[in-house]
Amino acid sequence: MKFKKIAAVMAAAVMVMSFAAGCGSSDEGNSAGGANISVISREEGSGTRGAFVELFGVEEEVDGEKVDQTTTDATVTNNTSVMLTTVSGDENAIGYVSLGSLNDDVKAVKIDGAEATADNIKNGSYKVSRPFNIVTKDGVSEEAQDFINFILSKQGQEVVAEEGYIPLDTTTEYAASGVSGKVAVSGSSSVSPVMEKLAEAYQALNPDADIQIQTSDSTTGVTDAINGTSDIGMASRELKDSETSQGAVGTVIATDGIAVIVNNANSVDDLTVDQVKGIFTGKTLTWDEVTK
Incomplete structure (x- = not known):
């Protein structure tokens, strides 16, 4: 009798474990x-x-009025590197980053059949692109203007191209000026990586120059330029009327694509613009709705 009770308990335990395993498989899924x-x-x-x-x-x-309809269930990240880390650590995640910031830790999906590449942005097949702007106000210092001259020159735009962005079409040559002094740059975490490379190349030509870059976001970069906190702001978007009315001047230094990214384990390779919209507005909640 005692043996029968033990056997019954063991059988019940096996059934519970099997049910739990089945539930786990369904929840985690692919x-x-x-x-x-x-x-x-x-x-x-x-x-x-x-x-x-x-x-x-x-x-x-x-x-x-234009209203951002991003679902309130979205996890919010405060810079590009956190976005990449978050998506790479969650098999069911989807996010977006600057094309030039892509790495092998995540997968960029095609949008309407077009891969997120600089060539496809140039030929118009990948339409998800935006400008990278530097932002200034009247009274730019000599040091800041010289750095800007380098950014917009042939040498500066070669750096832009090397970093995976689409450069300006320019033949203007830059000649080292020997300028010295500090230039404060602040703003977009998307623009910041290429700005750091531009600063390195510029300082190699002008070793007494000191380019100090503070990474935050586009709105802060524009505000800093308006308030004079920074010599140059960085914005990965067009300037708003409310900003230009305060004297902010935007100058395009490159064109960048926005890559929609998923975890490397995700089997989805291609999404439409409408599917992405449905996901980010919270109308599409599960991956099987996308793959049907």
């Missing part, structure tokens, strides 16, 4: 199966977020 989509977005004020919601129609007009 990231292209029935699992819930983990939406990862950037913070408000991010130029990448501003461009993304506009280009994918996530920003819609409500009562005459």
Whole structure:
């Protein structure tokens, strides 16, 4: 009798474990199966977020005003590196980054059949692109203007191209001026990586120059330039009327694509603009809705 009780208990335990294992398999699933989509977005004020919601129609007009309709269930990250780390660590995640910031830790999906490459942005097949701007105000210092001259020169644009962005079409040569002094640059975490490379190349030609870069977001970069906190602001979007009315002047230094990224384990390789919009507005909740 005692043996029968023990056997019954063991059988019940096996059934519970089998049920739990079955449930676990269903919940975790495949990231292209029935699992819930983990939406990862950037913070408000991010130029990448501003461009993304506009280009994918996530920003819609409500009562005459444009409103960001990103789902409130989205996890918000405050810079590009955190976005990449978050998506690479979650099989069911989807997010977006600057094309030049892509790495092998995540996978960029095609949009409407076009890969996210500089060549496809140039030929118009990949339409998700935006400008990289530097922002200044009247009274730019001699040191800051010389750095700007380098950025817009043939040598500066070669750096832009080397970093995977689309350069300006220019033949203007830059000659080292021997300028010295500090230039404060602040703003977009998307523009910051290429700006750091530009600063390195510039300082190699002008070793007494001191380019100090503070990474934050586009809105902060524009505000810093307006207030004079920085000599140069960085913005990964177009300037707003409210900013230009305060004297902010934007100058395009490159064109960048926005790559929609998923975890490397995700079997999804191609999404449409409408599918991306559905995911980020919270209308599409699971991966099997995308793969049907």
